[in-house]
Amino acid sequence: MQVGIVGCGAIGSYLIRKIQKDHNLQLAFAYDLDKEKTKKVKAPTLFLPERADIVVEAAGQQAAKEIVPLALRHCNVLMLSVGAFADKKFERKARLLCKKHSHKVLVPSGAIAGLDAISAVRESLSSVTLTTTKNPRSLGRKDKKRTLVFSGTAREACIQLPKNVNVAATLSLAGIGFDRTKVMVYSDPSVERNTHEIAAKGGFGEMRTITSNAPSKENPKTSALAALSAFYTLQSQRPAVVVG
Numbered sequence: 028m029q030v031g032i033v034g035c036g037a038i039g040s041y042l043i044r045k046i047q048k049d050h051n052l053q054l055a056f057a058y059d060l061d062k063e064k065t066k067k068v069k070a071p072t073l074f075l076p077e078r079a080d081i082v083v084e085a086a087g088q089q090a091a092k093e094i095v096p097l098a099l100r101h102c103n104v105l106m107l108s109v110g111a112f113a114d115k116k117f118e119r120k121a122r123l124l125c126k127k128h129s130h131k132v133l134v135p136s137g138a139i140a141g142l143d144a145i146s147a148v149r150e151s152l153s154s155v156t157l158t159t160t161k162n163p164r165s166l167g168r169k170d171k172k173r174t175l176v177f178s179g180t181a182r183e184a185c186i187q188l189p190k191n192v193n194v195a196a197t198l199s200l201a202g203i204g205f206d207r208t209k210v211m212v213y214s215d216p217s218v219e220r221n222t223h224e225i226a227a228k229g230g231f232g233e234m235r236t237i238t239s240n241a242p243s244k245e246n247p248k249t250s251a252l253a254a255l256s257a258f259y260t261l262q263s264q265r266p267a268v269v270v271g
């Protein structure tokens with residue numbers, strides 16, 4: 028499978044390393060606005076979606092809104108900056124292009140556990156709440172004690188904290204949508220790991236998951252699990268046995 032990468036930062040560069048070691052995956056291109064990031068890449072460094080079976084977007088919400096529609100005309104897209112889906116216009120456009128070109132957007136579970144169950148019970152969910160706790164550094168703040176930074180819907184969170192709420196967006200897409208998923212974000216100087224707690228209720232019963240993420244070595248603001256899950260989603264495009 029030919030994979031194109033857009034955004035060669037913490038997640039993109041991890042994926043490039045893994046793709047180069049995987050017999051079933053080839054790097055079609057690796058593109059970044061910052062040419063330094065692709066200096067050592069042994070593949071074309073232009074955006075060439077026509078050469079790819081799948082394009083991975085790992086560049087940011089704004090970039091996703093520009094690049095994902097262009098890529099969907101040619102191939103499937105694996106999207107990391109999931110918060111872009113909080114923009115209704117983008118969501119409509121992406122869904123229309125998928126239908127028109129018979130392609131799809133793959134959203135990895137990212138830095139959170141439990142989405143398989145949330146998807147399975149989505150029709151009987153009555154409430155879903157995500158509580159995210161991060162060190163003030165990760166939020167660009169200097170709080171000296173635990174502080175509630177945001178409380179509102181997932182849609183509002185994606186707009187107000189675009190770099191910090193991809194998990195809220197992924198949870199919304201899997202469950203009851205951006206307007207019914209509640210989000211609270213805490214800044215807490217006593218924690219070093221980004222922690223995401225999902226609490227869900229409904230006809231199925233109740234569910235609570237907690238994911239406490241070690242930071243990525245390349246970008247401490249990104250959880251290591253996000254990159255691992257993106258690579259797993261890439262690999263799982265061709266398995267004999269599918270789990271979850």
Ligand SMILES: NC(=O)c1ccc[n+]([C@@H]2O[C@H](COP(=O)([O-])OP(=O)(O)OC[C@H]3O[C@@H](n4cnc5c(N)ncnc54)[C@H](O)[C@@H]3O)[C@@H](O)[C@H]2O)c1
Nearest residue numbers: 034036037038060085086087090107108137138193249253
């Ligand atoms: N889904 C999840 O659970 C999850 C988890 C962590 C991060 N993310 C998201 O994944 C994305 C990548 O994260 P990261 O930690 O690798 O970020 P990063 O900042 O380390 O890397 C982003 C790279 O994209 C490049 N870039 C920016 N705009 C571009 C454009 N228009 N075209 C090409 N390249 C461009 C930058 O130069 C940079 O090298 C971010 O949007 C982040 O919020 C999602």
